[in-house]
Amino acid sequence: MAPRRTARRRSKVALVCAGGGVTGAVWEIGALRALEELLDRSVLDLDLYVGVSGGAFVSALLAAGVSPRQIYDEAVAGHPRRRVFPPLVRLGLGDVLARSRRAPAVLFRALADALPGGEGSISDAALSLFELLPAGLLDSSGVRESLAEILRRRGVADDFAALPRALRVVAVDLDRGEAVAFGEKGRRGVPVSRAVQASTALPGLYRPVRIRGRDYVDGGVKKTAHVNLAIHEGARLVLCINPMVPLRNEGARRPLPGPLSGRGVAYVLDQALRIMLYGRMQYGLERYRAEHPEVDILVLQPEPADLRMFRYNILRYGARRVVAELGYRATLQAFRRRRQAYARLLARHGIALRDPRRVPDSPAGLEPLAVRSPVARALEASLQRLESALGPRR
Template sequence: MTVQTSSGPALVLGGGGVLGAFQAGFLKALFRTGFRPSMIVGTSAGARNAAFMAFRPDADGAAELARIWTSLRDRQLFFFNPMRAAVQLMSGGLCLSRNDMLRTLVERNVSVDNFAATAVPLYITTTNLARACKQVFHEGPVSRAVLASAAVPGIFCPIEIEGDLHIDGGVVANLDIETAVDLGATEIIAVDLSRCMDGRRPSNLASLLMQTLDVIQRQRVDHDVGALAARARITLLQPSPDGGFGLGDFHHVDRLLEEGERMGESALALCMGPDGRMKPGVIHDPLHLHEWPAHAA
């Protein structure tokens, strides 16, 4: 099976903490087909995956990305300490957790820390606090943009870039299909992780903050997809992996990678047309394709 890429599908990767491992599993299945995106747009956890794949946009790169996620399975993206959180809140701190591990992860796995060095165009979405708007980075250090895009408000400290503070891009565009369309993409494959925490009960302040952000993100994704489906051929994957994990808990990485790869293989079999192009619509789990009205047969 080979994905037809002459028209240059864009790849858009949304955020979702450890669910980025599910996304990485899907990318393994996708890139095994010979897929090569015309551009990659990433937000939050999707920004980390996007940055890596922009440097190595092939099957070997996707396999290495999965290995990186596997290496994190006994760690946590953030460490929530109630005592430290109380001190931070009382002293006027801007975050509950340090992002040292994330910084190290990004810096170690970005081969040349500059957007100009990527093999395919890379766009990283952040939220500019000073200007109260979305900002998309395409120049300068990749690691800085990725850290800013993944700076979950209240959990990770904002990242200062050129005098402005930036936080998680998911606040304004967790699945930034809009940027891909505005840049001229007419075919898009997008992975939306905003449906993955349905029905979960938050276990601490950090998970409450992340699930609150998740609700906001879902509303924006629904709005953007509805508005943009008529302007581009969008294939949207919306997985619902089995529960039992937190967005910052990496103990379930192996299972998420396996589920992502399995769903990717099934989705490709379901949605690949005879011309090698992906059918437009939303792929839900349990697996079925809901085509957009404008594209329905």
């Protein structure tokens, strides 16, 4: 009698969604849509989800059981203009009014610095006026309200313990300078929607989010992806989606005809942000791979020479179809180029890879969902208002 074959034991698998604003989240949705076609295990059937900044919103939807197919087909490919929820963001008028009460004292001090014989200079006087600016220009409470409503419509409580899958949402304690993972033991009493609001509170743009007397800001301030959380919780395979990479503008195939500096301050600042986020992440990945050789980390990200991803402001939801398709195509092409290597890597953890050559080149070639759900209509309507609230984009 031939010996009976034993099935390979499933490893603990985690999905980490890094930040990248609205366009980053949409790119991740496209990448996840491709993964649904490529893997023999559903993206909803993983063991742990970690979300940072815009990736926290995506991870929360997945942990609640909203599939990439549903999000993509209904929130990205659709185009309703229904006002289902309040705007994702609102002007932080309360903070502005509170700051205005300090205006006389601040102006007096600035004037004293600027006058001849003052202790300061004109530049000191100008800088002191920054004290009148609020902690954030926008109030992101609409993010919390929108996610809470999506969870309610799915019949899922706004509670980490009630989610079908384990979720960790990373934010940074502003006064302590420490990263906090909501959803961990001892930090599950915070509503999921509130934690996501805190994780997406980009400093300067959004007002810090207060939770139990502490102020929290965007989780990407500390680390780009927080892959270490998944490793520390026992994951042996980490699928990391990182939508923010710097543009490689050099060589014979350089995407721009000249240097980035010639395109203005917006391009320079955008590239600088991407360099910082990407550099931190690469350093972290090298360290984790050296310290944890038993863990496989598979990173999916845009091609560095792809100008199409770089040209859109990180808050531009109006380009969602283009950006989501870029995420889908980049992921599919990565698996086609490294098919055998990725197949071996996934097989070590009990996941089979379908033939990438048989997957449609574009998400448009996939069969869409027949009926749009209220959840997806709500999601798109909310994100659509995010762009309109923030004004014109490049």
